[in-house]
Amino acid sequence: MKKAITPTGREVYFAENDIIVSKTDLKGKITYANTTFMDISGYRKNEVIGAPHNMIRHPDMPRCVFKLLWETISSKAEIFAYVKNMTKSGDHYWVLAHVTPSLNADNEIVGYHSNRRVPNRDVLTRTIEPLYAKLRQEELSQDSKKKGLELSQDTLTALIADKGVSYDEFVFSL
Known part of the structure; x- marks a missing residue:
């Protein structure tokens, strides 16, 4: 059984020129992870290969973002998204x-296949962190996970519709 990891609140960084790369099978189990993935996440290769990719999911991440991600890639389309991940140490x-x-x-x-780069710090601080906090708060405000997901998904969908752009266009407009 996997030991629960407690978030520490400490942020770690990777170099501007580094790219975190991973590949998964259809069920999201990791089939490949590059050295940068291992270095930043704190896991060894034998701990990640065959493990679910959500092993690095941070609990602050809104579930609706991952729902949108999976819906998009399952339809054979690509997606760009800001994601907060968690290392082995929390x-x-x-x-x-x-x-x-x-x-x-x-x-x-x-x-x-996922490639991850260093995000724009100003965009994170100004837009993404407050938005994700709001979405996560909505998810937790409901008496069921399903209702919480629906509420946050509706909020995200309305935000994108209000801007009159696709999700990727929204991300790149920030």
Whole structure:
């Protein structure tokens, strides 16, 4: 059984030129992770290969963002999203993730590929952190996880619709 990790509140950083890379199978189990992934997350290769990618999910992340991500990549589209991840020690790090489906010769999804870069700090502070805190608060305000997810998803959808752009266009407009 996996030991629960408690967030420390400490942020760790990776170099501007580094790219965190991972690949997963259709169920989100890690099939590849580069050295930068291991260095920043604090895990060893034998701990990540075959493990669910959500092993690095930080509890502050709104579930609606991951729902949007999975809906997008499952439809064979790519997505860009700001994500707060958690290390093995409970520290956290922010990324700007580019997640794409991996397709075979028959145009069938066989897995997923993610490249993560250092995010724009001003965008995180000014927009993403307050937005994600609001979405997470909405998720936790309901008497069921399902209702909380629906409320936060409605809020995110309304924000994007109000701006008249796609989610990716919203991310790049920040």
